[in-house]
Amino acid sequence: MSITTVCIIGNGDMGLRLQELLSKGDFRIMTSRLEEDYAEQASSADLVLEVAPEEMALKMEVLKDCDTRCRKETVLATTTANSWVTKLAAATGRPEKVIGLNFTKNPFEEKYLVQIVKGLQTSDDTVQASKEFLEKAGVSVARLEETPGFILDRVIASVVNEAAVMYSAKLATIEDIDRMMKVCVNWPMGPFEFADSIGIDRIVETLDSLSQQLGPKYLPCFLLRKMVHAGWLGKKTGRGFYNYAK
Amino acid sequence: MEINKICVLGAGVMGHGIAQVCAQAGYQVNLRDIRDELVESGIGKIRQFLAGSVERQKMSQMEADNILGRIRGMTDLAEAVRDVDLVIEAIVEDINVKKDVFRELDRLCREDTIFASNTSAQSITEMAMATKRPQKFIGMHWFNPPQLMRGIEVIVHDRTSRETLETMVELCKKLGREPGVCKDSPGFIVNRLLQIWYNEGLNMFDEGVAEPRDIDTALKAAYSFRMGPFELRDMVGLDVALASTSTHYRELMREQFKPPRCLIMKVKAGELGRKTERGFYEYQPRGG
Numbered sequence: 037m038s039i040t041t042v043c044i045i046g047n048g049d050m051g052l053r054l055q056e057l058l059s060k061g062d063f064r065i066m067t068s069r070l071e072e073d074y075a076e077q078a079s080s081a082d083l084v085l086e087v088a089p090e091e092m093a094l095k096m097e098v099l100k101d102c103d104t105r106c107r108k109e110t111v112l113a114t115t116t117a118n119s120w121v122t123k124l125a126a127a128t129g130r131p132e133k134v135i136g137l138n139f140t141k142n143p144f145e146e147k148y149l150v151q152i153v154k155g156l157q158t159s160d161d162t163v164q165a166s167k168e169f170l171e172k173a174g175v176s177v178a179r180l181e182e183t184p185g186f187i188l189d190r191v192i193a194s195v196v197n198e199a200a201v202m203y204s205a206k207l208a209t210i211e212d213i214d215r216m217m218k219v220c221v222n223w224p225m226g227p228f229e230f231a232d233s234i235g236i237d238r239i240v241e242t243l244d245s246l247s248q249q250l251g252p253k254y255l256p257c258f259l260l261r262k263m264v265h266a267g268w269l270g271k272k273t274g275r276g277f278y279n280y281a282k
Numbered sequence: 283m284e285i286n287k288i289c290v291l292g293a294g295v296m297g298h299g300i301a302q303v304c305a306q307a308g309y310q311v312n313l314r315d316i317r318d319e320l321v322e323s324g325i326g327k328i329r330q331f332l333a334g335s336v337e338r339q340k341m342s343q344m345e346a347d348n349i350l351g352r353i354r355g356m357t358d359l360a361e362a363v364r365d366v367d368l369v370i371e372a373i374v375e376d377i378n379v380k381k382d383v384f385r386e387l388d389r390l391c392r393e394d395t396i397f398a399s400n401t402s403a404q405s406i407t408e409m410a411m412a413t414k415r416p417q418k419f420i421g422m423h424w425f426n427p428p429q430l431m432r433g434i435e436v437i438v439h440d441r442t443s444r445e446t447l448e449t450m451v452e453l454c455k456k457l458g459r460e461p462g463v464c465k466d467s468p469g470f471i472v473n474r475l476l477q478i479w480y481n482e483g484l485n486m487f488d489e490g491v492a493e494p495r496d497i498d499t500a501l502k503a504a505y506s507f508r509m510g511p512f513e514l515r516d517m518v519g520l521d522v523a524l525a526s527t528s529t530h531y532r533e534l535m536r537e538q539f540k541p542p543r544c545l546i547m548k549v550k551a552g553e554l555g556r557k558t559e560r561g562f563y564e565y566q567p568r569g570g
């Protein structure tokens with residue numbers, strides 16, 4: 037199976053950015069807003085990519101709708117950052133054709149990483165076709181079985197959690213911890229800088245779902261919870277581990 | 283306190299590089315190892331490094347000569363520490379050997395001489411309390427190679443005096459290095475957090491979530507980490523990696539540091555990474 041025609045469904049910047057990104061491959065790409073009638077576009081696509089807001093019900097509605105309109109071999113891809121892939125897939129009549137394609141923009145360079153998330157029922161063919169399609173567009177990919185936090189959030193949230201434990205224990209300052217990771221082992225950012233840009237709420241959600249699935253060692257440090265309670269969610273609120281307000 | 287003269291103990295991988303950085307910053311350095319050929323080998327490596335710098339026009343021949351002129355190699359401990367303001371210890375990673383050496387230094391050195399240990403995994407507190415000058419005892423954790431790595435972890439224990447800490451932070455800056463202060467605890471800042479980063483990568487492989495290649499690619503492509511956890515483990519050596527993870531697990535007594543199964547199995551199989559041409563990845567024979 038080869039993917040040549042793509043339909044991106046969703047409002048906002050992300051849809052446009054993905055269209056631009058994918059246009060580097062030799063594909064026919066159509067973009068449709070959520071409230072538009074995308075039936076015709078979807079019916080001609082080999083792959084439908086939904087970029088609806090991060091709400092399970094919304095995404096499910098779009099995928100179910102596409103399921104009824106698309107050809108039976110069309111791949112339905114969700115960009116969700118949550119581990120909803122298996123669940124979303126099961127709501128359609130083609131769970132083996134449903135896959136997660138989660139895009140992360142590199143904060144330092146003009147490039148993306150796509151985490152290709154295989155749900156329980158996703159077929160190997162669907163994974164392979166998605167991988168080939170993304171590689172043709174020049175995008176780096178990483179395949180994984182659906183798991184809380186996928187690869188990136190899981191690694192970063194775990195590091196942030198340990199750094200928060202160390203800071204809470206007053207072993208070192210926020211600034212020194214970040215700086216040492218950068219100058220001693222060339223990390224691109226320190227753990228607290230990662231935390232503030234990803235969002236403390238997001239980190240805590242990832243740790244909560246990891247601890248639910250994999251045990252108490254992932255339970256978030258209490259400092260992180262207090263920060264969520266205080267509304268210190270990172271850059272987006274002007275206050276996280278660092279203060280961004282002028 | 284003003285530092286003028288420094289003794290570096292151990293002319294191995296770390297010691298010779300530390301001595302070079304100190305001499306480059308203008309300090310008088312005594313470089314001491316236990317046998318002449320070890321001292322000579324360390325000084326030979328410094329000479330080689332400096333020759334490379336001269337060749338690449340990073341410094342003049344005269345500068346290189348001056349730097350070498352500030353380093354005196356020796357084996358006699360009493361002579362090596364006579365009149366020094368600071369001893370930087372970079373000898374074998376064995377707590378008992380280190381404690382013995384510091385006890386002897388305690389007798390040989392002036393009362394105000396600061397003792398700094400470059401240990402990666404031994405307790406600063408334990409070494410400090412083996413001396414009669416715990417307030418003058420501090421950790422100075424360099425990264426390999428010392429000539430190129432800009433960060434130094436400065437490790438304090440409960441009784442390290444403020445003056446000792448300030449002197450050390452000041453010294454790091456004069457050496458052109460960036461200090462980060464951490465209380466004595468297993469792995470300090472950097473190795474402890476690295477351990478978590480490695481372990482989470484390796485755990486996902488153990489759980490069947492993803493392959494090494496995909497995990498490494500994800501971290502490099504999304505966040506510009508220079509290498510992924512599997513690549514870095516292979517480079518350092520999986521036996522070394524397992525020993526280090528096990529130490530953290532034993533000392534910190536938390537599940538996060540438990541050695542991943544895949545690492546244990548690789549070591550059992552004798553697949554130790556690049557040095558055996560096979561670890562998490564396969565490598566071409568060297569020079570082949």
Ligand SMILES: NC(=O)c1ccc[n+]([C@@H]2O[C@H](COP(=O)([O-])OP(=O)(O)OC[C@H]3O[C@@H](n4cnc5c(N)ncnc54)[C@H](O)[C@@H]3O)[C@@H](O)[C@H]2O)c1
Binds near residue numbers: 297315
């Ligand atoms: N290699 C690294 O990457 C690294 C990084 C940071 C810290 N460290 C720490 O630095 C220390 C030295 O490590 P290394 O890699 O340079 O080891 P190394 O084996 O290369 O060098 C140690 C040297 O110390 C000498 N020595 C032993 N007993 C001595 C004594 N009583 N007096 C003087 N010299 C003595 C040995 O002959 C040897 O030449 C260790 O504590 C290690 O944990 C190593």
